Amino acid sequence: MGIRDQQLTTALTITAVAAGISVVAWKVSRRGRDKGEKQIKYSLQYAGVRGSLPALYDHTLTPIFTGESPKVYSIGGNGTSAAHLEVWVLDSALNKWEEILPASTPDTGASVFVKRARHAAAGVGKAIYVIGGYTDKTMGDVLKFDTDKEQWSTPSFLGDLPSPRSSHSATVVGKKVYVFGGIGEKAALNDVHILDTDTNTWSTPTVLGEPPAPRYSHSAVLVNDDRIIIYGGHNTSALDDIWFLEVGTPHVKKQRGFLQKDVVAWSKGVIGDSPQPVVICGPSGVGKGTLINKLMKEHPQEFGFSVSHTTRKPRNMEQDGVHYHFTERPDMEAAIQEGKFLESADVHGNLYGTSIAAVEAVADAGKRCILDIDVQGAELVKKSNLNALFIFISPPSFEELEARLRGRGTETEEQIEKRLKNARKEMERSSDTTLFDHLLVNDNIDVAYEELKRILALDTAAPNCGEQTEEFQPDGRWAHSASVVNSKVLIYGGLKDGGKAVDDMVVLDTSGLKNGAPGTSRGLFWTRSVPKCEFRKYLCLSPTLSPRFGHRVVSLSPTDILLSGGFDGKQALSDSVVLSVEER
Numbered sequence: 226m227g228i229r230d231q232q233l234t235t236a237l238t239i240t241a242v243a244a245g246i247s248v249v250a251w252k253v254s255r256r257g258r259d260k261g262e263k264q265i266k267y268s269l270q271y272a273g274v275r276g277s278l279p280a281l282y283d284h285t286l287t288p289i290f291t292g293e294s295p296k297v298y299s300i301g302g303n304g305t306s307a308a309h310l311e312v313w314v315l316d317s318a319l320n321k322w323e324e325i326l327p328a329s330t331p332d333t334g335a336s337v338f339v340k341r342a343r344h345a346a347a348g349v350g351k352a353i354y355v356i357g358g359y360t361d362k363t364m365g366d367v368l369k370f371d372t373d374k375e376q377w378s379t380p381s382f383l384g385d386l387p388s389p390r391s392s393h394s395a396t397v398v399g400k401k402v403y404v405f406g407g408i409g410e411k412a413a414l415n416d417v418h419i420l421d422t423d424t425n426t427w428s429t430p431t432v433l434g435e436p437p438a439p440r441y442s443h444s445a446v447l448v449n450d451d452r453i454i455i456y457g458g459h460n461t462s463a464l465d466d467i468w469f470l471e472v473g474t475p476h477v478k479k480q481r482g483f484l485q486k487d488v489v490a491w492s493k494g495v496i497g498d499s500p501q502p503v504v505i506c507g508p509s510g511v512g513k514g515t516l517i518n519k520l521m522k523e524h525p526q527e528f529g530f531s532v533s534h535t536t537r538k539p540r541n542m543e544q545d546g547v548h549y550h551f552t553e554r555p556d557m558e559a560a561i562q563e564g565k566f567l568e569s570a571d572v573h574g575n576l577y578g579t580s581i582a583a584v585e586a587v588a589d590a591g592k593r594c595i596l597d598i599d600v601q602g603a604e605l606v607k608k609s610n611l612n613a614l615f616i617f618i619s620p621p622s623f624e625e626l627e628a629r630l631r632g633r634g635t636e637t638e639e640q641i642e643k644r645l646k647n648a649r650k651e652m653e654r655s656s657d658t659t660l661f662d663h664l665l666v667n668d669n670i671d672v673a674y675e676e677l678k679r680i681l682a683l684d685t686a687a688p689n690c691g692e693q694t695e696e697f698q699p700d701g702r703w704a705h706s707a708s709v710v711n712s713k714v715l716i717y718g719g720l721k722d723g724g725k726a727v728d729d730m731v732v733l734d735t736s737g738l739k740n741g742a743p744g745t746s747r748g749l750f751w752t753r754s755v756p757k758c759e760f761r762k763y764l765c766l767s768p769t770l771s772p773r774f775g776h777r778v779v780s781l782s783p784t785d786i787l788l789s790g791g792f793d794g795k796q797a798l799s800d801s802v803v804l805s806v807e808e809r
């Protein structure tokens with residue numbers, strides 16, 4: 226089969242080394258949902274050197290699962306020596322690397338592989354798709370490697386292939402491969418392409434939301450099985466932003482059904498929790514606005530009002546942008562079609578709605594968002610990913626409601642009649658505990674206000690702030706690696722501005738992930754993984770694991786990560802190391 230054995234060094238095995246080498250533990254505490262200290266501890270254990278590849282970087286590592294332990298294929302890359310840079314395989318059960326000399330294809334009589342680096346590779350079933358890359362020019366071809374036959378082919382695809390690019394990402398979700406970004410022939414890219422390996426078709430989906438800036442040498446890994454987390458990369462400088470490309474979230478599935486097209490959605494990652502929003506509902510004239518005004522006046526730093534859009538005309542004292550964004554129906558309908566609204570409804574003959582931007586603005590100010598919306602809107606928010614607290618305000622009697630509405634003197638008789646009619650329907654929902662968490666009767670305003678404050682203070686589900694006791698924001702980096710263990714994204718090495726290779730690991734904790742498209746993805750936390758000295762001590766068991774970039778990682782199991790190769794600034798590296806990550 227053309228496999229040439231390479232002499233391998235297997236001086237250390239996983240069990241031999243892992244035993245007894247307690248390496249590092251680190252702790253991050255934060256104030257959050259539990260209002261106490263939350264500790265995240267890992268210990269990383271050096272697990273063994275598993276043979277050696279040629280010294281190389283900017284290659285790809287692709288796992289193919291045939292049994293319990295995968296085979297990992299290293300393809301292409303740059304190396305100190307130009308030879309032996311086609312395909313290598315690590316049989317993780319046998320613990321050894323072997324070079325594969327791919328079988329020739331009948332039409333060419335030779336392997337169709339064209340030497341390349343900074344390409345992307347995606348393993349689906351037993352096939353590996355190699356997309357683009359760079360030799361002496363940027364490449365746009367797509368090759369397929371059959372791991373059973375150990376043979377390359379150049380498949381004919383339907384649809385348009387991604388434009389030539391290198392240092393892009395290709396992430397496998399089911400049988401689809403999502404290609405993002407990279408650097409093209411002229412500039413960095415931020416486009417998304419999908420390869421459906423079932424139909425051999427390339428397509429460009431409808432992309433919802435604001436995309437990240439163009440970038441290359443970023444990392445892309447799948448989290449929650451339904452979104453790809455993109456971190457860092459380079460454009461004109463090292464990037465430190467976090468993005469989610471949602472490919473199978475409920476929002477994306479809903480939009481797919483609605484638009485009858487393939488849809489993906491961008492959501493920007495935000496560090497820290499935002500306080501739980503509060504939805505205040507109740508019939509017109511019950512006193513929602515009066516209660517909210519009191520709350521905002523007494524706690525201006527804690528609460529922020531979500532300024533709705535409406536097609537209703539302004540009342541005397543109402544200011545545009547403060548009480549409402551007063552708008553024309555066609556404009557508002559167009560914005561709703563563009564997906565800019567969290568909810569919208571026809572209320573008493575006018576269109577009202579909460580824009581995503583209105584809620585984001587309050588959350589960005591670190592305040593707890595108050596939404597004053599009708600029951601239809603509350604139902605839609607309930608179905609969204611806002612995770613709000615729902616309060617229904619009820620009048621002591623229908624007569625009192627009518628008296629308040631008339632006493633306010635802001636509506637015509639016709640409008641009052643309409644609002645009272647709708648009030649009866651809304652009141653029927655007041656005790657629906659599937660929708661509302663609290664029912665508050667506004668009889669005496671001072672008593673009702675105290676009750677509202679009690680509800681808000683007693684809501685233990687609501688984090689009071691997103692503050693981390695250990696504030697930490699890593700510098701941007703590119704040509705790093707990322708892998709996921711238990712919702713934690715382990716980011717290792719890479720380059721920082723100034724062009725220096727680094728050897729630190731930072732961890733992005735996504736276990737508290739909230740919200741998402743069509744808004745931001747909140748609840749992320751950075752943790753400083755391993756104190757550097759400890760990590761070095763740990764690493765000194767493997768003297769060759771030095772600062773590096775252009776290395777590659779791949780998950781061998783839910784807890785074991787294989788890291789191989791890279792460039793330390795002077796030379797290509799040939800080591801392969803398994804990090805065994807234990808969370809306690």
Ligand SMILES: Nc1ncnc2c1ncn2[C@@H]1O[C@H](COP(=O)(O)OP(=O)(O)OP(=O)(O)O)[C@@H](O)[C@H]1O
Pocket residue numbers: 507508509510511512513514515516629630632633667668669670671673
């Ligand atoms: N507990 C109360 N006792 C007596 N009057 C009240 C009480 N609460 C509010 N009001 C009065 O009732 C009227 C309606 O209140 P408000 O405008 O706050 O209602 P709302 O629920 O916000 O109405 P809408 O949904 O139409 O905006 C106002 O004149 C207000 O001063």
Ligand SMILES: Nc1nc2c(ncn2[C@@H]2O[C@H](COP(=O)(O)O)[C@@H](O)[C@H]2O)c(=O)[nH]1
Pocket residue numbers: 506507508509533534537568569570572573577578579597598599600601602603
């Ligand atoms: N579904 C939504 N309902 C909203 C929104 N903003 C306000 N409202 C509700 O409309 C009525 C009437 O308000 P008014 O200011 O004309 O008296 C009231 O019940 C509000 O709760 C919204 O964005 N979405």
